[in-house]
Amino acid sequence: xxxxxxxxxxxxxxxxxxxxxxxxxxxxxxxxxxxxxxxxxxxxxxxxxxxxxxxxxxxxxxxxxxxxxxxxxxxxxxxxxxxxxxxxxxxxxxxxxxxxxxxxxxxxxxxxxxxxxxxxxxxxxxxxxxxxxxxxxxxxxxxxxxxxxxxxxxxxxxxxxxxxxxxxxxxxxxxxxxxxxxxxxxxxxxxxxxxxxxxxxxxxxxxxx
Amino acid sequence: xxxxxxxxxxxxxxxxxxxxxxxxxxxxxxxxxxxxxxxxxxxxxxxxxxxxxxxxxxxxxxxxxxxxxxxxxxxxxxxxxxxxxxxxxxxxxxxxxxxxxxxxxxxxxxxxxxxxxxxxxxxxxxxxxxxxxxxxxxxxxxxxxxxxxxxxxxxxxxxxxxxxxxxxxxxxxxxxxxxxxxxxxxxxxxxxxxxxxxxxxxxxxxxxxxxxxxxxxxxxxxxxxxxxxxxxxxxxxxxxxxxxxxxxxxxxxxxxxxxxxxxxxxxxxxxxxxxxxxxxxxxxxxxxxxxxxxxxxxxxxxxxxxxxxxxxxxxxxxxxxxxxxxxxxxxxxxxxxxxxxxxxxxxxxxxxxxxxxxxxxxxxxxxxxxxxxxxxxxxxxxxxxxxxxxxxxxxxxxxxxxxxxxxxxxxxxxxxxxxxxxxxxxxxxxxxxxxxxxxxxxxxxxxxxxxxxxxxxx
Numbered sequence: 260x261x262x263x264x265x266x267x268x269x270x271x272x273x274x275x276x277x278x279x280x281x282x283x284x285x286x287x288x289x290x291x292x293x294x295x296x297x298x299x300x301x302x303x304x305x306x307x308x309x310x311x312x313x314x315x316x317x318x319x320x321x322x323x324x325x326x327x328x329x330x331x332x333x334x335x336x337x338x339x340x341x342x343x344x345x346x347x348x349x350x351x352x353x354x355x356x357x358x359x360x361x362x363x364x365x366x367x368x369x370x371x372x373x374x375x376x377x378x379x380x381x382x383x384x385x386x387x388x389x390x391x392x393x394x395x396x397x398x399x400x401x402x403x404x405x406x407x408x409x410x411x412x413x414x415x416x417x418x419x420x421x422x423x424x425x426x427x428x429x430x431x432x433x434x435x436x437x438x439x440x441x442x443x444x445x446x447x448x449x450x451x452x453x454x455x456x457x458x459x460x461x462x463x464x465x466x467x468x
Numbered sequence: 469x470x471x472x473x474x475x476x477x478x479x480x481x482x483x484x485x486x487x488x489x490x491x492x493x494x495x496x497x498x499x500x501x502x503x504x505x506x507x508x509x510x511x512x513x514x515x516x517x518x519x520x521x522x523x524x525x526x527x528x529x530x531x532x533x534x535x536x537x538x539x540x541x542x543x544x545x546x547x548x549x550x551x552x553x554x555x556x557x558x559x560x561x562x563x564x565x566x567x568x569x570x571x572x573x574x575x576x577x578x579x580x581x582x583x584x585x586x587x588x589x590x591x592x593x594x595x596x597x598x599x600x601x602x603x604x605x606x607x608x609x610x611x612x613x614x615x616x617x618x619x620x621x622x623x624x625x626x627x628x629x630x631x632x633x634x635x636x637x638x639x640x641x642x643x644x645x646x647x648x649x650x651x652x653x654x655x656x657x658x659x660x661x662x663x664x665x666x667x668x669x670x671x672x673x674x675x676x677x678x679x680x681x682x683x684x685x686x687x688x689x690x691x692x693x694x695x696x697x698x699x700x701x702x703x704x705x706x707x708x709x710x711x712x713x714x715x716x717x718x719x720x721x722x723x724x725x726x727x728x729x730x731x732x733x734x735x736x737x738x739x740x741x742x743x744x745x746x747x748x749x750x751x752x753x754x755x756x757x758x759x760x761x762x763x764x765x766x767x768x769x770x771x772x773x774x775x776x777x778x779x780x781x782x783x784x785x786x787x788x789x790x791x792x793x794x795x796x797x798x799x800x801x802x803x804x805x806x807x808x809x810x811x812x813x814x815x816x817x818x819x820x821x822x823x824x825x826x827x828x829x830x831x832x833x834x835x836x837x838x839x840x841x842x843x844x845x846x847x848x849x850x851x852x853x854x855x856x857x858x859x860x861x862x863x864x865x866x867x868x869x870x871x872x873x874x875x876x877x878x879x880x881x882x883x884x885x886x887x888x889x890x891x892x893x894x895x896x897x898x899x900x901x902x903x904x905x906x907x908x909x910x911x912x913x914x915x916x917x918x919x920x921x922x923x924x925x926x
Contacts, residue, residue, distance in 0.1 A: 261875045264868055268907050270926075271915035278914075293918060300926040349871070353916060354925060356863040377923070384925055421925070428923040 260349040266307035267353065270300035294426065301422050304346070305415045308396065311342055312403050335404060336397065336453055343396025347389035355385045374429040384425065387438045391421060394445035401452045417441055561838040562881050564770035566874060568707050569840075569848060573870060575711040576718070576849040577856045585664040586719045587857045593720045595619050600722040612724035616732045619725075623736070627747045635754055646763060650693055650709070654686040657712045706768050710842050714849035718857060726854050727902065733847060734898040741892040752890075769839045838881070844893045848873050851901045859909050864916060868908040872900035 402410030876897025
């Protein structure tokens with residue numbers, strides 16, 4: 260969570276500087292700057308995910324060195340999961356919490372002609388992003404562990420795609436549907452990478468021992 | 469504001485104690501080595517007993533100084549085990565401290581966001597006489613710096629006074645001071661807090677009920693904090709009084725002064741704990757020379773052991789002064805945990821000879837805990853509360869400060885595990901908190917607001 264926060268800080272710093280240095284009345288420029296800001300932020304988030312992976316790697320090495328039987332009490336997959344949840348929660352909290360606070364107060368959604376589904380779609384989008392961060396972290400760490408750079412690239416591209424799809428808002432079908440599809444793909448992939456299989460799933464669902 | 473000023477006199481003292489840090493682990497070298505070796509050996513032994521059933525006699529450890537010289541071979545294994553134990557329990561300590569710090573902050577933020585009273589400006593404490601309603605920015609800055617200087621010097625003077633009192637054994641005076649200040653906190657501030665909360669939610673309460681509630685709350689609090697009580701109840705009371713104190717600070721400190729004071733107090737903290745001539749360091753050293761635990765009711769400890777039910781020879785050997793305080797158990801527990809973050813005049817180790825090592829073996833390893841001074845709770849909560857109060861109504865800033873403080877606490881505990889001596893808990897967390905507050909408020913907020921208005925997600 261802290262790492263995500265720092266990445267957000269740096270990216271907003273860049274955006275802020277860019278905005279202050281540009282003309283505030285120029286609408287397309289502002290929009291362009293915003294898009295640039297979003298993309299840059301995504302890249303920075305992934306960079307920080309990588310840094311966090313490096314840090315956790317060192318921590319695991321330390322734990323292994325100190326433990327009695329040569330294996331650390333917490334595996335890299337568990338750490339990947341926790342990292343993903345941390346990233347996701349922080350990103351979700353930052354997206355939603357002001358909305359929630361405002362939702363407590365009086366008002367009408369979409370009174371100025373905006374979409375009336377604003378809160379609902381924000382909630383769904385946030386949820387899908389939180390899940391996606393979790394799965395991306397698992398995929399990312401797996402890719403780093405096994406040196407499969409294409410996995411990492413896929414994660415980055417997926418993140419860019421999801422963020423980019425939100426530019427379609429308020430045409431929600433353009434952003435929510437692809438995001439959920441991508442989430443399903445990422446979920447299945449992460450599940451398979453973590454050692455799950457269709458057999459495991461069936462056994463679990465049918466409550467066989 | 470006269471009442472507050474008067475009360476503040478006695479309340480400043482716990483404030484100062486709370487903010488001052490103690491290196492409980494930098495006493496005169498022999499007894500430190502003594503204690504450390506003993507605790508290491510004790511833990512290793514307790515550990516080993518479970519695994520290999522080693523036959524090392526407990527009396528070895530009571531030899532104190534001798535044990536240092538005689539064990540070069542066992543050193544490395546001891547160290548290794550010690551390291552592992554430290555790291556394993558390091559994570560546990562972190563969690564044990566996260567929960568109370570989080571609870572305190574939640575109470576403060578919830579109150580700030582809902583009860584208007586604590587965000588209204590109704591005057592200032594006498595410790596910050598310069599007003600901030602000045603026409604120019606420079607003047608305002610100057611006033612806040614002057615306020616800070618006054619506040620910090622008050623704290624330093626109080627701390628030095630406390631050290632002197634302790635040095636010249638004026639225990640009754642110190643006890644009286646502490647009892648008076650906790651009385652005031654538990655009764656007066658709770659009364660005001662309850663009154664404001666009831667006003668906010670428009671709930672009517674008659675005076676007899678109020679009297680009953682406050683009397684019970686306060687009396688049980690006094691007993692729990694200064695005498696004996698269930699651990700969790702004591703922890704809950706300590707959290708509550710920290711929150712109340714933080715709320716008072718948030719209300720009565722003007723904005724810029726508050727930020728400058730936070731910065732200055734973390735610097736003071738750093739110096740008071742780590743410099744050889746720091747007042748707190750001297751306090752701990754004196755306490756350890758005399759082999760006494762220091763002030764109860766000013767440290768939050770996350771785990772304690774109860775000696776009430778244990779029929780052991782050593783309890784009889786303990787001095788009567790130690791018996792009256794929970795601090796005694798804190799001391800014992802302190803002895804067991806080589807790493808703790810004392811941000812205050814914290815416990816010293818009770819001496820090894822009066823505690824036969826049989827007590828080590830009987831103790832579960834989970835009994836070890838960490839100590840954090842109440843001053844840290846207060847200033848963390850002040851930071852987060854001020855962020856909640858003055859950050860343009862933004863929750864992101866509050867959340868960012870909260871995460872920053874917790875990460876700072878993590879780092880401090882990590883350093884503690886590495887250095888194995890008491891460290892100031894304020895500087896890292898407050899620095900992170902301040903950095904994140906100002907950057908989130910000024911940089912991240914416009915970015916997130918723009919993103920949210922276009923419903924873009926990053």
